[in-house]
Amino acid sequence: MSLDQATVARIAHLARIRVAPDEAEALQKDLQDILAFVEQLGEVNTDDVPPMTSVTPQALRWRTDKVTDGKKADQVLANAPEQASGFYAVPRVVE
Amino acid sequence: MTTHPVLKGDTGDWEMVIGLEVHAQVISEAKLFSGSATEFGSAPNSQVSLVDAAMPGMLPVINEKCIEQAVRTGLGLKAEINKFSVFDRKNYFYADLPQGYQISQYLQPIVGKGEIVLDLPDGETRTVGITRLHLEQDAGKSLHDQDPTRTFVDLNRSGVALMEIVSEPDLRGPEEAAAYLRKLRAILRYLGTCDGNMEEGSMRCDVNISVRKVGDNEYGTRCEVKNVNSIRYVMAAIDYEARRQIDHIEDGGTVVQETRLWDTGRGETRPMRDKEEAHDYRYFPDPDLLPLEFDDAFIDGIRATLPELPDEKKERFVTHYGLSVYDAGVLVAERARADFYEAVVSGGPNGRRDPKICANWVITELFGALNKGGHDIDESPITADQLGGLVDLITDDTISGRIAKDVFAEMLETGHDAAAIVDAKGLRQVTDTGAIEGEIDTVLAANQDKVAEYKGGKQKLFGFFVGQVMKATQGKANPKLVNEILRSKLDG
């Protein structure tokens, strides 16, 4: 599996991580090594094997429809890097 | 077979191919995966739990009501219910998506294929396929207009349960799209699974649209138009977008598959500027949740509580009450209207009023008046009992149909009972044959020439005499008696 620079850049953007030009090469090599390592899974025939969905043999548990939370804007905003009038604030988005 | 609308182009006739993705907010007290409230219009970030804000280490736990509502809706859409379904994460970054992913259902949705029967304006019906329905989380709200340099984020909506209902690309024009949305909304309201309020955003619509030459079997390249939040705008967006695509192709261009925004102010669609460049959502099963499973008993329990839905109700109104398909359709379009109508019919001295007279008064008079004022049935100043009282006065000949209209107008105005108005204004019909005979004699005596003309063969003067009598009695004479007595005097 070869992972070219363009792919590294695409993944970095998908993951929203800026990769400086001087980091890109080392990262490319590391990612390539890891992919080469995991590719040995290809040796195993898994055609009739179902993927694992959960290690715990139980069904999803449901909760009742009751309002038990909320009304804690102070807590929700307590760690916000930037807030205004009860909102989180981020750089302006143009749609 | 219904013929589809055709758009004329320079190179020939074009057909629209439309599929709708409706996001319907589930009616529930609490959110899909957290215990905070779903109410609309609270202070910013006040209906947010630490789960909704995606604080580190927070985990989702599913709300059973939302599962029930999805199954209920699936049953209402005559759809396959999947007893095993999976929640996936749809990964993308946005300021109002706190987790950096939306919990949704991708490969294994809770509801599979179903259908909706459209009631088209010409009285025809057409069946449109439903591809699937799945449960997912709503995002928060980004406000771009509060500050010149910043976007504000409110997470009150974050985590509210939505049903995404996807239609097959079976719709062929704005009218059909509108009929689809109206019918879907009616079904959701009947079921009580979504309030269908497009203005408040509890029902939102994305439109997938492509065009092709009439006769082509291949689909064209489609565009997705987002942010279309009323039926009127859906129709306008389809008109605009279809025409744009046709013009573009006829000018030698090709349609690019893209997401476009409906600009309500300009009445046009435009490409989204801040596109997520690479649409790569990296779906995978949410490891914080196990697969969703339930048994037939759960489905049957919900099925047992399903209300009568519009199509069945319409059928019953036609067969049971003898209404026209059109009238039945108007009545069942909203559950509240149908209920109102049935309340009118099922009252009265015999516990059953004449269904056709009732339908006429409900549809023509009451709906007409309400529509004029822009009111819903639940805002009607006249109750079903009161309207029934008016119908009773007509059927037992206390007042004539003409007087009834005046009484109805008075009822709308004052909210008083029909009988009270009739009594207070002395509108009771004159059924005393002696009194009517006297009035008729006076009229005939005063119009000897006309009587002679009538007897000479001018039969249509009969109406003139009736009118004169009614005028003399201020409309209170029983028209049937007037007719009978006049007939015996003139023809006898």
Next chain:
Amino acid sequence: MTELNHLTISEALDGLAKGDFTSAELTRANLLAMEEARALNAFVTETPERAMSMAMASDDRRRAGEARPLDGIPIAVKDLYCTEGIRTMAGSHILEGFTPTYESTVTANLWRDGAVLLGKTNLDEFAMGSSNTTSYFGEVHNPWTLAEEPDARLVPGGSSGGSAACVAARIATASTGTDTGGSIRQPASFCGIVGMKPTYGRCSRWGIVAFASSLDQAGPMTRSVRDAALMLTSMAGFDPKDSTSVDRTVPDYAAALTGDIRGLKIGVPKEYRVDKMPPEIEILWQQGVEWMKAAGAEIVDVSLPHTKYALPAYYIVAPAEASSNLARYDGVRYGLRVPGNSLIEMYENTRAEGFGQEVKRRVMIGTYVLSAGYYDAYYLKAQKLRTLIARDFEAAYEKCDLLLTPTAPSTAFKVGDKQDDPIAMYLNDVFTVPANLAGLPGISVPAGLGADGAPLGLQLVGQAFEEETLFRAAGVLEEAAGFTATPALMVGEGA
């Protein structure tokens, strides 16, 4: 008398019960040790005031005759557990200054039972690492040193390196760790202590910063098997806030330590004899087999044919889940924000500066294996391998009750080693990862020293929710091994 910071939990509970000392005294002894051993860099946040007030409250309860199961025991908590009002950063710059307004279920359970918080321990960033060298707060040093090179610093293992080091150095009576691929058991082996990972679903994950949701489990790190049993009895329990938490009653795990394993069938999986494994580990493993046999257990050869695929499957599943779990660190609601001219720039700047190299590698690998066109080849394939690995265990457990294996393929290595080779680093987890993939409980018990003088552990892996059997066998293994060696950088002299 033994210095107070050297006591195990059970010894300390005895002394507290008898009134030999108070929790305040016990806690103070540990706080002093903490100050003395700061060079280990085991703690990222010390909470001495909180510790003393909790200790005094504990002493009040004890005087009032209301002592709880762990009352007065000073413990350290991995900084992956959210603690109300105490900065929690998961070893990452991106959570700069984050102070939770909530308490993780597991730590809340510990406080409910009377435990005392000494501070938050250092860890690999977001628990991603096997050497505790990827923390934003710098590397943690192992209190053990090499016989030949006493000045060289060893890694404590990871990711729960701070939690392992502080227990080994006698700075905390016990600590909590989390184990996604061996993050409790491998550092326990490297630091000569007991480390236990329960069955997936046994401890609530609510309030623990997520690394890989389908693999993460909380567990205890202690200086005895009995202590691990005592800790788990408090930590475990059903939590309706975690959909993967299992609704089963929590037994008194310490009561399972009967010392009797006669008739127990212990499986030895042949696939764990890996290439290049140092002979001393092979020898220790064989020794462990002999110990168990001598105690009356029956030894059974078993096969786990897909063992070699566990590590590559893990290095797909864990990064994939992590890439999504770490998407919430975006500079909007908490933690670090590095400004940018647009929202996307703000994200990219924040995450570039906030995440360290190893986290970036894993987030990007995870993003890649989930991306369009690669999902089936990587993620789906890995989840299928997981099924096969789980089936291997099921088949083995038809023949035996427990498995005995080495915990790690080596003793602790020097700080700086394997830093440039992610794969070499990942191989540390070769024996621990399979239990995570199958959700099974495992425990590492210190069993001997390598030729270099550093400790080595042996691992027992049990069947799902059979922690009692696991503890029972671990107690026998501990007794037989009689591990009494102590690290050079331990605080105080001990007995």
